[in-house]
Amino acid sequence: MTARYPIAIEQGSERTAFGIVVPDLPGCFSAGDTLDDAMMGVEEAVAAWIDAALDAGDTIPAPSSLGIIQADATYSGWTFAVVSVDPGLLDDTIERVNITLPRRVLKRLDALARAAGESRSGYIAQLTLEEPRRIA
Secondary structure, three states: EEEEEEEEOOOOOOOEEEEEOOOOOOOOOOEEOOOHHHHHHHHHHHHHHHHHHHHEEEEEOOOHHHHHHHHHHOOOOOOOEEEOOOOOHOOOOOOOOOOOOHHHHHHHHHHHHHHOOHHHHHHHHHHHHHHHHOOO
């Protein structure tokens, strides 16, 4: 089931960007010169926030009702909407996969996994989880 998190949108102008916050996800926000830019950014920010929280072993808060956020004086004068979260982002179910690699690459992968004290699957997962940090 898709989760829908309420968002609060601060209107932009010719001199200021549109700002969007996700009150249920502390520190999750976006900004953009246009509302479309800010909305695309908030979708990415929510995905990144959830991914980082899961990596840290944190619990993902359930979405509040839109009415609760609208009643919060912090957001007086703001516009409200919701952002949908792909349920796959919240799913840590183990799934078996089949990959095809040349033997020489597989041997190298297994050696690296052994050296790291990991299983092949664990090593691939570790590399995948670390990769975004290397890019950032």
